[in-house]
Amino acid sequence: xxxxxxxxxxxxxxxxLSGVPQGPVLGxxxxxIYINDLDNGVKNWILKFADDTKIFSAVNNDxxxxxxxxxxxxxxxxxxxxxxxxxxxxxxxxxLGYSFYNPDGYSxxxxxxxLDTVEKEKDLRIIITKVIIPISAM
Numbered sequence: 001x002x003x004x005x006x007x008x009x010x011x012x013x014x015x016x017l018s019g020v021p022q023g024p025v026l027g028x029x030x031x032x033i034y035i036n037d038l039d040n041g042v043k044n045w046i047l048k049f050a051d052d053t054k055i056f057s058a059v060n061n062d063x064x065x066x067x068x069x070x071x072x073x074x075x076x077x078x079x080x081x082x083x084x085x086x087x088x089x090x091x092x093x094x095x096l097g098y099s100f101y102n103p104d105g106y107s108x109x110x111x112x113x114x115l116d117t118v119e120k121e122k123d124l125r126i127i128i129t130k131v132i133i134p135i136s137a138m
Contacts, residue, residue, distance in 0.1 A: 038078055042071045049124075053086075058097075065106045072110055086110060093117045094130055 004011045031051060039046040044057040044067065055075070057068040079085050088110045095106075095117065108115045119130040 035082075035084070038075065040078075041074045043067050044071050052123075059106065068106075069108055072108060076110055088113050088115070091115050092121060094119070094121060094128070096130060 001013045002016045003013045032048060035048060038048065038053065042055070044055055047054040047056070053075070055068070055071055057064060057071070059065050059068060076086065091110055093108050093115045121128050
């Protein structure tokens with residue numbers, strides 16, 4: 001059960017079934033301990049910060065693309081097993097790097113849904129933008 005207090009005014013109690021309590025330090029730490037094995041079986045780099053997860057991969061060929069998709073599938077299997085489903089609508093893809101290989105980017109899927117491809121994303125108050133380095137700059 002949780003409630004919110006703002007400027008001395010308190011809401012009524014409400015049962016919260018998921019998420020990480022905001023504010024106290026212990027909530028995110030316990031959550032990270034809970035999801036510590038999330039990256040077991042994942043081949044690519046993974047970053048975990050509180051309830052946010054990012055996966056990174058250098059995709060230079062079809063094989064790299066297949067490995068990244070398999071990693072996404074493994075993350076979904078972990079989420080189903082531990083009943084900690086990803087909000088697929090919030091999951092996005094950003095292609096960075098050289099334009100000579102795969103200029104349009106591969107498509108990636110989670111739970112049967114194609115992930116949106118973005119050119120910029122705000123993360124922890126920092127805006128990350130897509131960068132394409134033209135072949136002539138190499």
